[in-house]
Amino acid sequence: MSGQQQPKPQHSWGMAIDLDRCTGCQACVAACHAENNLSLSDAESAAKGRAMHWIRVDRYYEGEFPDVRVKYRPVLCQQCDEAPCEPVCPVYATYHNDEGLNVQVYNRCVGTRYCGNNCPYSVRFFNWFDPVWAAPLQLQHNPDVSIREGGVMEKCTFCLQRINRAKDDARTEGRPMKDGDVQTACVQSCPAEAMVFGDLNDPDSRVSQMAKSGRATQLLGELGTKPRVFYLERAK
Amino acid sequence: MTAATTIPYQQVRDDLWRPLAGASKRYTLTLALLCAVALWGLIAWGYQIHKGIGVAGIRRPVFWGFYLVDFVFWIGISHAGTLISAILRLTDANWRKPVTRAAEAITAFALMIGGMFPLIHLGRVWLFYWLFPYPNSRLLWPNFRSPLMWDVTAISTYLTGSLIFLYLPLIPDVAQLAEHATGLRLRLYRVMAMGWSGSDREWHALERAMKLMAGIILAVAVSVHSVVAWDFAMAITPMWHSTIFAPYFVVGAIFSGLAGLIVALNIIRKTMHLERYLTPHHFGNLAKLLLLMSLLWLYFTFAEHLTVWYGNEPKEMNVFNARVRGHFSPEFWVMVFVNFVVPFVLLGIKRLRSITTATIASIGVLIGMWLERYLIIIPPLSLPRLAAAAGRYSPSWVEISITVATFASMGAMYLVFSKLFPIVSVWEFEADEEEEE
Numbered sequence: 001m002s003g004q005q006q007p008k009p010q011h012s013w014g015m016a017i018d019l020d021r022c023t024g025c026q027a028c029v030a031a032c033h034a035e036n037n038l039s040l041s042d043a044e045s046a047a048k049g050r051a052m053h054w055i056r057v058d059r060y061y062e063g064e065f066p067d068v069r070v071k072y073r074p075v076l077c078q079q080c081d082e083a084p085c086e087p088v089c090p091v092y093a094t095y096h097n098d099e100g101l102n103v104q105v106y107n108r109c110v111g112t113r114y115c116g117n118n119c120p121y122s123v124r125f126f127n128w129f130d131p132v133w134a135a136p137l138q139l140q141h142n143p144d145v146s147i148r149e150g151g152v153m154e155k156c157t158f159c160l161q162r163i164n165r166a167k168d169d170a171r172t173e174g175r176p177m178k179d180g181d182v183q184t185a186c187v188q189s190c191p192a193e194a195m196v197f198g199d200l201n202d203p204d205s206r207v208s209q210m211a212k213s214g215r216a217t218q219l220l221g222e223l224g225t226k227p228r229v230f231y232l233e234r235a236k
Numbered sequence: 237m238t239a240a241t242t243i244p245y246q247q248v249r250d251d252l253w254r255p256l257a258g259a260s261k262r263y264t265l266t267l268a269l270l271c272a273v274a275l276w277g278l279i280a281w282g283y284q285i286h287k288g289i290g291v292a293g294i295r296r297p298v299f300w301g302f303y304l305v306d307f308v309f310w311i312g313i314s315h316a317g318t319l320i321s322a323i324l325r326l327t328d329a330n331w332r333k334p335v336t337r338a339a340e341a342i343t344a345f346a347l348m349i350g351g352m353f354p355l356i357h358l359g360r361v362w363l364f365y366w367l368f369p370y371p372n373s374r375l376l377w378p379n380f381r382s383p384l385m386w387d388v389t390a391i392s393t394y395l396t397g398s399l400i401f402l403y404l405p406l407i408p409d410v411a412q413l414a415e416h417a418t419g420l421r422l423r424l425y426r427v428m429a430m431g432w433s434g435s436d437r438e439w440h441a442l443e444r445a446m447k448l449m450a451g452i453i454l455a456v457a458v459s460v461h462s463v464v465a466w467d468f469a470m471a472i473t474p475m476w477h478s479t480i481f482a483p484y485f486v487v488g489a490i491f492s493g494l495a496g497l498i499v500a501l502n503i504i505r506k507t508m509h510l511e512r513y514l515t516p517h518h519f520g521n522l523a524k525l526l527l528l529m530s531l532l533w534l535y536f537t538f539a540e541h542l543t544v545w546y547g548n549e550p551k552e553m554n555v556f557n558a559r560v561r562g563h564f565s566p567e568f569w570v571m572v573f574v575n576f577v578v579p580f581v582l583l584g585i586k587r588l589r590s591i592t593t594a595t596i597a598s599i600g601v602l603i604g605m606w607l608e609r610y611l612i613i614i615p616p617l618s619l620p621r622l623a624a625a626a627g628r629y630s631p632s633w634v635e636i637s638i639t640v641a642t643f644a645s646m647g648a649m650y651l652v653f654s655k656l657f658p659i660v661s662v663w664e665f666e667a668d669e670e671e672e673e
Contacts, residue, residue, distance in 0.1 A: 049295035049627040058624035084472050090384040091366050110366055111359015112384055113299035117617060118471040122297045122625030128290025150288040151359030220621055
């Protein structure tokens with residue numbers, strides 16, 4: 001509609017990860033699996049590269065043995081503002097919502113997997129088969145998260161269900177949302193408190209503060225993807 | 237001036253119609269075998285739909301595998317006909333007359349096969365129609381920013397166009413056939429002839445339509461393979477994101493299409509005993525064209541790799557190294573050998589140039605161009621920007637079965653076509669003869 005002004009979105013979600021704090025313990029990976037009903041893979045399919053981890057911990061080694069330094073970097077969907085995965089989808093199964101999230105519409109996906117090829121972070125995961133859980137694991141599904149069928153793409157949602165619940169709670173209590181109202185599963189479970197989630201529109205939020213830090217970088221930021229995840233590089 | 241043009245018309249018609257009658261044991265057996273292999277491919281596809289696309293070997297990060305390689309390969313083969321026959325028609329190259337129909341038929345069938353692969357590779361193929369812009373209750377529209385949508389548009393246009401292009405010069409032939417046929421064949425030919433009576437007005441209309449279609453199909457063919465190239469070049473994946481891809485793909489497509497045509501013509505010549513119609517003169521001309529395309533292909537391949545190597549950008553060099561001296565180097569050097577060295581030696585040296593060597597070189601080029609697409613698609617996906625996500629792809633039996641089956645179905649469709657219609661245009665031979673006299 002011309003002339004009609006879109007109201008400025010209230011929130012702009014982002015994440016900061018302090019790599020100095022990350023111990024590579026993978027608690028975030030486990031938490032994400034439980035929260036988001038990720039299917040489990042057996043050894044064979046994992047070896048084939050079919051394991052699903054919306055967040056993974058990349059390990060990079062520097063130096064020669066025995067003087068080796070390990071760098072851990074949790075990598076999840078960067079919710080890029082200029083997401084390369086979005087324009088290539090022929091059916092609009094992935095698009096940007098007004099709070100900055102790169103959203104995947106499972107029911108719309110036909111499975112061309114073009115988005116997966118065009119993601120420089122390789123954080124998109126395809127359901128090669130209908131998901132299965134060894135009994136009784138199917139009983140512990142999170143009721144707030146839909147199960148994805150075989151043949152569709154999926155990826156980190158920044159725990160959209162938690163964002164929505166926090167919004168509902170704030171509305172019910174008649175108050176504006178405050179920093180810390182939303183915690184994604186990975187952030188909540190990080191024992192080293194290396195990860196912070198919050199609203200980048202709020203200049204006082206912890207994530208905004210960390211994003212402004214001198215150590216803050218964006219992964220492959222040189223591609224112009226404008227990621228919403230900020231990595232605080234390790235101090236030298 | 238070739239020997240073929242001096243054959244009397246009655247003889248031409250008899251010779252070209254002879255393969256249409258009856259079916260030899262060898263024909264039936266070959267057709268049955270090809271159909272069996274094609275059926276096996278269909279079963280494999282059914283199994284994949286039933287179990288999930290995971291029965292293929294694709295994985296993260298190599299989300300596209302054999303199916304996309306086959307897709308590009310067959311769309312490339314389809315350029316045999318249209319482009320070659322359209323160029324030769326537009327330039328009034330008289331020697332083209334016995335080869336155009338065979339080429340146009342390759343186009344139509346290769347496109348039908350190539351067009352299947354985007355469906356075969358879909359995760360949820362039963363929803364393929366969501367890629368078409370049709371009015372629907374959800375008020376959803378496909379995303380025309382996606383190169384895959386350009387594909388859908390380009391390929392359906394091309395298929396329509398090339399079917400018309402194949403059909404138009406068939407009309408006078410089927411009209412003649414209808415005069416002599418009986419039973420089912422009579423009905424088929426009569427419907428296809430659309431009441432063709434051979435009046436001057438009809439001939440003029442046909443000629444104009446064919447000239448027009450040749451021009452249109454030329455543009456469409458170039459655009460189709462450019463769009464196929466942009467499926468890759470629009471992505472920011474290292475060594476896909478290249479401005480040279482569209483013309484590079486078009487050249488490669490014509491190259492492989494020519495090779496396919498030479499192989500097909502040789503088989504037609506031998507099995508249908510058309511030695512007098514498809515002469516060394518034709519093969520010599522096609523071989524020269526193939527040599528030209530081989531050199532063009534080499535030029536593009538060189539330009540593409542030189543700029544990457546000189547630019548020395550780490551992510552691109554990862555792929556470059558894997559291709560030229562790493563994991564994928566055997567395929568790479570085989571490709572260079574069969575796409576350049578073999579045609580250059582066999583067809584470049586005049587003494588060696590013959591029907592047999594042209595066919596050998598063409599078979600090599602078909603293998604080489606399949607490998608080229610494999611090397612364009614797989615290595616960049618195997619080596620994504622984040623090294624931790626790298627992964628190796630190897631095809632499963634399902635992908636191999638479906639790939640083999642497409643070659644069989646190409647053969648089967650061609651066999652059936654050559655039983656129903658003269659594979660060498662009869663009336664154009666006639667016209668040719670009149671011109672010469």
